[in-house]
Amino acid sequence: MRGAAPRQIREINRSLLLNLIWKEQQLSRSDLSRRTGLSRSTVSVIVDELLGDELVRESHVARSRGGRPPIVLQFSDERFFVVGIDMGATHVTAVRCDLRGRLLSRFSSRHDVQTDPEGALALLVHAVHEVIDQASDEERWVGVGLAVPCPIDLEDPDGLNPRILPRWVGHRPGQVLEETFGVPVSIDNDANMGALAERWWGAARNVDDFVYVKLGTGVGAGLYLNGHLYRGAGGLAGEIGHTSIDPNGPICRCGLTGCLEAMIGTGHLLRQIREADGPHAPSSVTGLVTAARRGEPSATAVIHEAGRYVGLAVANLFNLVNPSRVVLGGSLADAGELLVAPLRATLRERALHTTLAEGDVVTSRIGPDDVAIGAATHVLEAALADTSRLTRASPWSAAASLTSE
Ligand SMILES: [Zn+2]
Incomplete structure (x- = not known):
């Protein structure tokens, strides 16, 4: 590595080894040397450092090849946690992972x-207390990932989009969390976080080209292309909710007409079912999905029509980026086949055969917490890329005692 200072090289090697140990969990020092091409002595020096920092531990339990079992290294999973928050338009969900x-x-x-x-910011702080208070005192807190229900400005992710969230102008949720808890906070769009969760732990593991479509109050997509989250030039990539599906359709909250979100967002679906069923209509998407599962005709029709509209948008996606999989998340995805069957029918009519043959539409395997788990994964991903974040992480009790609720 020409031009890199010795210190940088050591950081790179340390990160390389720690990532391998995290991924494989059963490697000896000589395995590490063989896998990375680093000398035994370099590996030894770095491993001693990692043991000293309590990032890894030694274990004698190894696959037996006869003779003395080698000492293998394991990542100290139990010493760390990450917090993820899904701040939706109408809910806050926090997880500790x-x-x-x-x-x-x-x-x-x-x-x-x-x-x-104001109320939402107080709830964010409360939600984090709720999930970290059950951690043991010694566990180290790596950081908080915050998923927000709007496209983010890559230059200033904490300044939320004024067009989608006009009341939030001047409010900075990331700063509030950082000042309250003293840990780093990373912010991204909710659909991007959902995509990350599915890629790391869910329905898109090892899939390099897929699209995650979040179907909730808002509708958005996370594009995972060539093995990376694709954000576009200004962070707006994947705003599928505001592509026009029907030029004569209803006016969307973004001000445009006939956006996908205006046709299938939670608010519109609940208005439709209220028009059909009157005061006894379900008042949440979960209620709507349950009614459809029971076979109630108006609920089934509303979800069927939503499936057709999502199909139109997904057909466009197939033709545009040719993903090998589409993962549906958000509350409406709980409808499963009731939603996916009409969606596939639309795809068969619309998408070019060549892209459809490779295509695959599935619902989230992680379920309703996928965005929050993705937000936590965002922190983990950053920590594995820059392992000094793990070294710097302090026991959570120290961080949280900066302030009390
Ligand atoms: Zn719109």
Whole structure:
């Protein structure tokens, strides 16, 4: 590596080894040397450092090849946690996960986030307390990932989009969390976080080209192309909710006409079912999905029509970026085949055969917490890319005692 200072080279090697140990969990020092091409002595020096920092531990339990079992290195999973928050338009969900994306604790509450930023900020802080208070004192807190229901400005992710969330002008949720808890906060769009969760732990593991479509109050897509999240030049990539599906359709909250979100967003679906069923109509998407599962005709029709509209948007996606999979998330995705069958029918009519043959439409394997788990994964991804974040992480009790609720 020409031009890199010795210190940088050591950082790169340290990150390389730690990532391998995290991924494989059963490697000896000589395995590490063989896999990376680094000398035994370089590996030894770095591993000693990692042991000293308690990032890894030694274990004698190894596959037996006869003779003395080699000492293998394992990542100290149990010493770390990450927090992910899904701040939706109408809810806040927080999760605490280990470094394998496993859920350790969870809190969720409904709130009108769009119109009440002060209340939402207080709820964010409360939600984080709820999930971290169950951690043991020694566990180290790597950071918070915050998923927000709007496209983000890559230059200033904490300044939320004024067109989608006008009441939030002047409010900075990332700054509030960072000042309250003293840990780093990373912010991204909710559909991007959902895509990340599905790629790391869910329905798109090892899939390099897929699209995650979040079907909730808002509708958005996370584009995972060539093995990376694709954000576009200004962070707006994937705003599928505001592509026009019907030029004569209803006016969307973005001001345009006939957007996908205006046709299938939660608000529109609930208005439709109320028009059909009157005062006894379901008042949430979960209720709507349950009614459709029971075979109630108007609920089934509303979801069927939504499936057709999502199909139109997904057909366009297929022709545009040729993903090998589409993963549907968000509350409407709970409808499963009731939604996916009409969607596939539309795809068969619309998408070019060549792209459809490779295509595959599935619902989230992680379920309703996928965006929050993706937000936590965002922190993990950053920490594996820059392992000094793990070294710097302090026991959560120290961080959280900066302030009390
Ligand atoms: Zn719109």
